Amino acid sequence: MEAVEEAVVLEPGVNAANEGQFLTFMIGEQQYGVEIKYVTEIIGIQNITSLPDLPHFMKGIINLRGKVIPVVDVRLRFGMEERDYDERTCIIVVSINDTNVGLVVDTVAEVMNIPEESIEPPPKVNSKANGNRFIYGLGKVQDNVQILLDTQKLLFDEELEQLSAIT
Amino acid sequence: MTIRKQFQIFCSAFGALVIISAILGLIFTTGYGTFIMGMAMAILLLITVGYGMLAKMLLRPLADFESIARGIARGNLDARIPYKGSDELGSLAVSINSMVDTLNQNHRDDQKYIREVEQVIGDIGQVIKELKMGRLDSRTTADTSYENLRELQASLNEVVTTLVEPIRQTSALLEEYAHGNLDNSLEVLPGELGHLSRATSDIRENLKNLIKDSKVLATAALEGDFSTKGDINRYQGEYREVIDSLNRLFENMLQPLHEAETIIEQLSRGNFNAYSEGSYQGEHARLHDTLNATIRDFNRLLGEIFNLTRQISGGVNQIAENNESLAHGATRQAASVQQISRAIEDLTSKTQHNAENAGQVNDLVRETKSYTESGNTRMNEMLNAMGEISTSSEKISKIINSIEEIAFQTNLLALNAAVEAARAGVHGKGFAVVAEEVRNLAQRSARAANETTDLIGDTVSKVQNGTRIANETAGALEQINGQIGKVSDLVQEITHSSKEQTENIVEIQGSIREIDQVTQENTARAEESAASSQDITSYVHRLQQMMTRFKLDSRFMIQHKVTPLRQQPELSLSTGGDAHELTVSSKEAENGDENHALEESSINIELDDPDFGEF
Numbered sequence: 001m002e003a004v005e006e007a008v009v010l011e012p013g014v015n016a017a018n019e020g021q022f023l024t025f026m027i028g029e030q031q032y033g034v035e036i037k038y039v040t041e042i043i044g045i046q047n048i049t050s051l052p053d054l055p056h057f058m059k060g061i062i063n064l065r066g067k068v069i070p071v072v073d074v075r076l077r078f079g080m081e082e083r084d085y086d087e088r089t090c091i092i093v094v095s096i097n098d099t100n101v102g103l104v105v106d107t108v109a110e111v112m113n114i115p116e117e118s119i120e121p122p123p124k125v126n127s128k129a130n131g132n133r134f135i136y137g138l139g140k141v142q143d144n145v146q147i148l149l150d151t152q153k154l155l156f157d158e159e160l161e162q163l164s165a166i167t
Numbered sequence: 168m169t170i171r172k173q174f175q176i177f178c179s180a181f182g183a184l185v186i187i188s189a190i191l192g193l194i195f196t197t198g199y200g201t202f203i204m205g206m207a208m209a210i211l212l213l214i215t216v217g218y219g220m221l222a223k224m225l226l227r228p229l230a231d232f233e234s235i236a237r238g239i240a241r242g243n244l245d246a247r248i249p250y251k252g253s254d255e256l257g258s259l260a261v262s263i264n265s266m267v268d269t270l271n272q273n274h275r276d277d278q279k280y281i282r283e284v285e286q287v288i289g290d291i292g293q294v295i296k297e298l299k300m301g302r303l304d305s306r307t308t309a310d311t312s313y314e315n316l317r318e319l320q321a322s323l324n325e326v327v328t329t330l331v332e333p334i335r336q337t338s339a340l341l342e343e344y345a346h347g348n349l350d351n352s353l354e355v356l357p358g359e360l361g362h363l364s365r366a367t368s369d370i371r372e373n374l375k376n377l378i379k380d381s382k383v384l385a386t387a388a389l390e391g392d393f394s395t396k397g398d399i400n401r402y403q404g405e406y407r408e409v410i411d412s413l414n415r416l417f418e419n420m421l422q423p424l425h426e427a428e429t430i431i432e433q434l435s436r437g438n439f440n441a442y443s444e445g446s447y448q449g450e451h452a453r454l455h456d457t458l459n460a461t462i463r464d465f466n467r468l469l470g471e472i473f474n475l476t477r478q479i480s481g482g483v484n485q486i487a488e489n490n491e492s493l494a495h496g497a498t499r500q501a502a503s504v505q506q507i508s509r510a511i512e513d514l515t516s517k518t519q520h521n522a523e524n525a526g527q528v529n530d531l532v533r534e535t536k537s538y539t540e541s542g543n544t545r546m547n548e549m550l551n552a553m554g555e556i557s558t559s560s561e562k563i564s565k566i567i568n569s570i571e572e573i574a575f576q577t578n579l580l581a582l583n584a585a586v587e588a589a590r591a592g593v594h595g596k597g598f599a600v601v602a603e604e605v606r607n608l609a610q611r612s613a614r615a616a617n618e619t620t621d622l623i624g625d626t627v628s629k630v631q632n633g634t635r636i637a638n639e640t641a642g643a644l645e646q647i648n649g650q651i652g653k654v655s656d657l658v659q660e661i662t663h664s665s666k667e668q669t670e671n672i673v674e675i676q677g678s679i680r681e682i683d684q685v686t687q688e689n690t691a692r693a694e695e696s697a698a699s700s701q702d703i704t705s706y707v708h709r710l711q712q713m714m715t716r717f718k719l720d721s722r723f724m725i726q727h728k729v730t731p732l733r734q735q736p737e738l739s740l741s742t743g744g745d746a747h748e749l750t751v752s753s754k755e756a757e758n759g760d761e762n763h764a765l766e767e768s769s770i771n772i773e774l775d776d777p778d779f780g781e782f
Contacts, residue, residue, distance in 0.1 A: 021589045023582070036589040042582050044575070087572065090579065108578075110606070111585040111599075 020113050022139065024146055025092060025105040027075055031146050032105075033114070033139060038094040038151040042108055045089040062091070062102060069093060071102040077154070078134070094151055103154075112146075114139040119148060170224060170255055177220060181213050228256045232263070244271045280313065287316045291323060303331040333360050337367055349375055373406050384413055393417045393424075423451045427458055438718045439466050463720070470723030473714050480707045487700040494693035501686045508679050515672045522665035529658045536651045539644050546641045553634045560627045567616045567623065574613035581606030 022033035023042075043064065048071050050060040057076035061068050071091060075083060083106065091102040119137040134154050139146035188209035192202040228250055238246045244267055250260035290309035297305035306327065307320040333356050340353055349371050353364040380397040387395035395417075397410035426443050433441035442462055443455045581602045588599030 023586060036586055039586045039590075042579050042586065044579060087575065108582055111582060111589060111603075 020115055021111065022114055022146065022148060023092065023111055024109040025090070025103075026107050026109055027078065027080065027105060031109055031144065032074075033112075033146045033148045034092065034094065034103075034151050035136075035148075036111060038096060039092060040095045040100060041093040043091050043093065043102075044087070045085045045091060045104070059104060064093065064100075064102075067100065069100045069102050071104055072154075073104045075104075075106075096151055096154075112141065114141060114146065114148070173220070173224060177217055181217065184209060184213055225256075228252070228260075232256070232259070236263070239267055239270070244274055283311045283313055283316060287311055287320060290320075294323070294327070298327065298331075303327075303335065330360075333363055337363055340367055344371065344374065349378075373402065376401055377406060377409060380410055381413070384417065388417065393421045419451065423447055423454055427454065430458060430462070434462065434465070437716045439469060440718050440720050463723075466720040466723040469714070469717050470719055473717075473719065476707060476710050476714055480704075480711060483700055483703045483707050487697065487704055490693055490697035490700050494690060494697050497686060497690035497693045501683065501690055504679060504683045504686050508676070508683065511672060511676050511679055515669065515676070518665055518668045518672060522662055522669065525658050525662040525665055529655060529662060532651055532655045532658055536648060536655070539648045539651060543641055543644045543648070546637055546644060550634055550637050550641070553630050553637060556630045557627060557634075560623050560630065563623050564620065564627075567620050571613055571616040571620070574609045574616055577609035578606055578613065581609055 021036040023036050023039045024031050024033045026032075041064075046062040046064070048060040048062055051058070054060070057073050059071045059073050059076075061070050063069075073082070075081065085104070088107040089104065090108045091104055092108065093100055093102050095101075118140045120140070121137055122135040134149050136148045136150035139148050185206075188206060189202075192205040231250060232248060235246050235248045247264045247267065248260040250256055252260070286309050287307065290307045294305045294307050306324045309320070311317055311320070333353070336353055340351055343349075343351060344367075352371055353367045355361060356364045384395055384397055387393070396414050399407050399410050399414070402410055423443070423445060426445055430441045430443055433439075439462060443458045445455065447455045584602030585599055585606065588595030588602050591598065
């Protein structure tokens with residue numbers, strides 16, 4: 001908790017070392033990335049306790065060493081097809097606005113550096129839809145494109161409020 | 168009063184009446200008519216009265232006389248005229264009655280004489296009948312009281328004796344002539360009977376001459392001289408005809424003999440185209456026919472012999488060729504039999520070898536069966552081993568899952584460490600490197616585990632495949648086992664059959680040896696036969712040459728349908744001789760109905776062969 005706080009504290013950051021560092025994970029065949037500064041911990045899939053009256057992408061809560069953390073299924077959040085969890089399924093615990101949230105992904109890939117100049121803004125298409133609102137940019141690494149997610153926007157405010165309310 | 172006087176009175180009265188009537192008529196009548204009438208009436212009256220008188224005096228006694236006389240004439244000599252008158256009729260009646268008495272007496276004498284004459288005549292008739300029947304001893308012997316009849320009998324007997332004696336002598340003589348004894352002759356008889364003795368003497372002379380001439384002619388004929396003639400001038404009538412017939416007989420006998428001689432001479436020269444052409448009768452006709460028939464038969468026979476000779480020649484040539492090819496074939500056969508014999512020997516050894524091999528195969532098959540059974544056992548053990556490998560693979564899979572889990576956890580830890588290092592910034596750099604290395608190790612472990620999993624999966628699938636194959640192999644081995652059983656049976660049968668084959672081959676060897684022997688004998692025989700057929704060829708050639716010396720009737724030179732020995736396209740007619748030639752003779756072509764097929768060919772064989780004399 002302190003580390004998170006420290007990370008949040010450190011975040012305004014002068015810590016250039018954190019810049020351009022992303023934790024990548026897999027949804028299907030596509031690799032996504034989140035900024036490493038938001039990442040608290042990576043755990044294997046846990047027993048998720050469902051809660052009533054939650055958005056469908058909110059799978060429930062887990063008990064992480066005594067702390068209750070809400071869990072969001074990124075697939076459902078992205079409007080993708082749901083997938084059964086397996087031993088490779090991981091939960092990435094991110095901390096957003098002092099709130100810890102678990103993101104359920106297919107599997108975690110690696111920690112990689114993506115320079116600023118290799119990141120392009122998301123394409124301006126289909127402006128009415130909300131599909132691009134989570135996308136921070138597109139990182140080009142070698143021949144692959146990493147979809148870099150805006151962790152802040154990954155959850156709406158009201159959702160965050162709900163999350164806060166849960167916690 | 169006699170009838171003559173009465174008649175004189177009547178006539179006188181009649182005349183007077185007529186004169187009176189005439190005077191009365193002339194007086195009392197006025198015309199001639201009445202006169203004539205009265206005359207006629209008077210005449211009629213007188214005639215009537217006259218007839219009445221005549222009837223009374225003459226006609227009735229005459230009628231009685233006539234009836235009596237008719238009775239006498241019928242032989243009734245007992246009748247007597249009962250008339251008792253003094254007139255002429257009365258004397259006539261007395262005369263007739265006495266005449267009848269005389270007749271009666273004469274008749275009785277005549278009756279007696281006639282009876283004796285009849286008796287003598289009957290005796291003579293009997294004698295004549297017996298004489299007619301040839302009983303010349305018969306003489307009349309009837310007794311008679313009349314001298315003349317006795318003389319007649321004696322004369323007749325003498326005449327008969329006179330006539331019968333020459334007949335007896337003549338018949339005895341003729342009997343001697345009939346028995347061929349012409350020595351005696353009849354003595355000269357008197358009178359007409361002398362003709363008999365002369366005639367018998369002439370007969371005897373003629374017979375003697377005939378016999379003498381016949382003897383002469385017969386002797387000449389016996390000596391073959393048919394030219395001797397009998398002198399017909401010495402004979403007359405039938406005798407002349409006899410000698411004339413004999414002469415003509417010899418002439419006629421000579422003619423066919425001459426012709427037959429000519430023909431036989433032709434035949435003896437080999438010309439069988441000569442026929443008897445004369446017209447004869449009886450035995451000569453038969454001789455003629457027999458001769459012609461004989462010639463025809465000879466022609467037919469010789470023609471057939473000729474044709475047969477030609478065919479035999481062809482056949483013998485064929486036989487000679489056949490014999491040569493037979494001898495050649497027999498030689499080849501002998502060689503072939505030798506080859507067969509060698510081949511059979513090879514076959515024997517090979518069959519024995521086969522039998523041994525079959526026995527070895529049987530042992531091998533038995534071994535193979537045991538191997539197959541042990542292979543099956545091994546295969547089952549291998550299947551068990553495979554199952555164990557499968558089980559182990561599953562265990563390994565579980566372990567690898569654990570390793571993957573550990574690698575995953577390690578990866579997570581490394582990532583967390585990397586996150587921590589990243590958050591630590593500059594300070595966390597070393598740690599980040601360590602985390603990276605740990606993470607690499609974790610990923611390598613995961614990869615190795617993955618590969619191992621793949622390998623294990625591969626192994627499991629291969630083990631399953633191997634199990635399937637091993638099961639199939641086991642089944643195949645079972646089948647092999649079963650088939651090996653059959654193979655074993657078959658091999659035993661082969662062994663048995665090989666033994667039988669060996670025995671059979673031994674028999675075949677024996678047979679082949681016999682065939683070899685027979686073939687060698689056949690070869691020798693074929694060579695002998697070839698030599699014999701050559702001899703026969705030369706004989707046939709000689710026969711043909713002999714046949715060329717006969718000139719045959721063309722009708723019999725036709726190729727008869729004698730069953731050919733073999734269908735021979737060419738019948739060699741000219742096997743040897745340039746001395747004989749074949750010519751078509753149509754001389755006989757126009758006589759006889761057999762000639763419709765005769766124009767084809769006829770062969771005239773020249774007779775001028777120098778060897779003709781041999782025949």
